[in-house]
Amino acid sequence: xxxxxxxxxxxxxxxxxxxxxxxxxxxxxxxxxxxxxxxxxxxxxxxxxxxxxxxxxxxxxxxxxxxxxxxxxxxxxxxxxxxxxxxxxxxxxxxxxxxxxxxxxxxxxxxxxxxxxxxxxxxxxxxxxxxxxxxxxxxxxxxxxxxxxxxxxxxxxxxxxxxxxxxxxxxxxxxxxxxxxxxxxxxxxxxxxxxxxxxxxxxxxxxxxxxxxxxxxxxxxxxxxxxxxxxxxxxxxxxxxxxxxxxxxxxxxxxxxxxxxxxxxxxxxxxxxxxxxxxxxxxxx
Numbered sequence: 001x002x003x004x005x006x007x008x009x010x011x012x013x014x015x016x017x018x019x020x021x022x023x024x025x026x027x028x029x030x031x032x033x034x035x036x037x038x039x040x041x042x043x044x045x046x047x048x049x050x051x052x053x054x055x056x057x058x059x060x061x062x063x064x065x066x067x068x069x070x071x072x073x074x075x076x077x078x079x080x081x082x083x084x085x086x087x088x089x090x091x092x093x094x095x096x097x098x099x100x101x102x103x104x105x106x107x108x109x110x111x112x113x114x115x116x117x118x119x120x121x122x123x124x125x126x127x128x129x130x131x132x133x134x135x136x137x138x139x140x141x142x143x144x145x146x147x148x149x150x151x152x153x154x155x156x157x158x159x160x161x162x163x164x165x166x167x168x169x170x171x172x173x174x175x176x177x178x179x180x181x182x183x184x185x186x187x188x189x190x191x192x193x194x195x196x197x198x199x200x201x202x203x204x205x206x207x208x209x210x211x212x213x214x215x216x217x218x219x220x221x222x223x224x225x226x227x228x229x230x231x232x233x234x235x236x237x238x239x240x241x242x243x244x245x246x247x248x249x250x251x252x253x254x255x256x257x258x259x260x261x262x263x264x265x266x267x268x269x270x271x272x273x274x275x276x277x278x279x280x281x282x283x284x285x
Contacts, residue, residue, distance in 0.1 A: 019263075022106045025088035026096055028266025030103055031110070035185040035273045036081075042182035052183045053233060054190030077190055084197060109263075110270035117255055117271070118278045121248050128244035142184060142276040143191065143234070143252050176280040184280060188273025195230045195253070196260040196268055219261065227253030 021027065043051070051059075055077050062076030089096070176184075200222050207218035231249035235241045252275075260268040 018102055018105060021099060022102050022109075022267070023264050024092060024094040025085050025265070026094060026098060027103060027106060028264050028269070029085045029089075030098055031106055031266035032189045032269045035270065036078075036189050039182055039186035039189065040078075042178070042185070046179055046182065048179050048182070050179065050183070052187040052190060054192075054194045055186055057194050058190060081189070081193055084193065106264075106267055107270060110267050111274050113255075113259055113267070113271040114274035114278055117252060117275050118282075120255075121251065124251065125244065125248060128247055142279045143187065143230075143249060143256075143272060175283045181277060181280055184276035185273050187276060188269045188271075191230075192256065192260070192265060192269040192272050195226060195233070196257060197265055199229065200226050200257065200260070223254060223257040223261075226257060227251075 043049075058077040058080050062080050065076075203222035203226055204218050207213045207221050208215065211218075213221065227250045230253035231246050234249055235246065239245070256268050256272055259271055
């Protein structure tokens with residue numbers, strides 16, 4: 001009986017396996033878990049009721065449903081996130097096992113994307129129009145400025161009042177503290193869930209079903225419109241409008257969408273959070 005021949009190695013097969021495997025939703029779940037824990041536990045430890053805007057949207061959408069089921073409204077965002085992961089993993093029929101080396105590599109890949117965006121926007125900001133208050137500054141905006149309060153959201157379920165959003169502070173006027181870095185982690189996860197997974201999915205449906213676009217054209221229009229909405233979101237009731245940061249966030253929205261479509265939600269979310277953290281750390285330099 002002849003010995004089994006060793007299968008020849010195919011150049012690039014290992015890299016192809018990495019990109020294919022880390023596209024599975026289970027890797028996205030594992031990758032965003034540390035950022036999600038840092039956000040939720042961090043808010044609890046520093047006793048902060050302030051949350052990022054993506055979290056607020058999910059609480060407003062899912063909170064009333066959970067409340068009607070007798071569950072706490074504060075768990076709405078995590079329930080939505082978990083439901084998306086489980087549904088996506090079942091739909092993909094992928095393995096539930098994780099290669100730790102692949103997971104670590106995906107974290108460094110996310111950091112690479114964050115650094116590239118940081119450098120690109122650092123270059124771009126020099127050529128964008130600025131307001132008088134920003135004159136002479138080359139600071140980049142974080143993609144996590146829209147914030148509100150869980151307490152205020154809870155009140156709306158009883159009073160039906162409009163949720164007030166706290167005004168975002170200009171990055172040129174203060175240095176971010178621990179609470180800001182906690183919120184950056186939450187923004188990476190929840191804003192990507194809202195603006196990439198949910199919003200882009202809805203825009204794709206509108207473009208393909210309502211306007212009968214081909215998938216490629218629908219994806220282009222969904223990404224462009226989604227990036228504009230993502231940027232505008234940071235100025236609604238929060239940071240005063242300024243053309244420079246608005247254009248930068250459109251670029252960031254396009255960038256994160258490209259990562260989401262070509263890699264995964266988890267890598268887009270981690271890249272988003274790490275980019276915001278880099279901008280925050282840059283305020284101390």
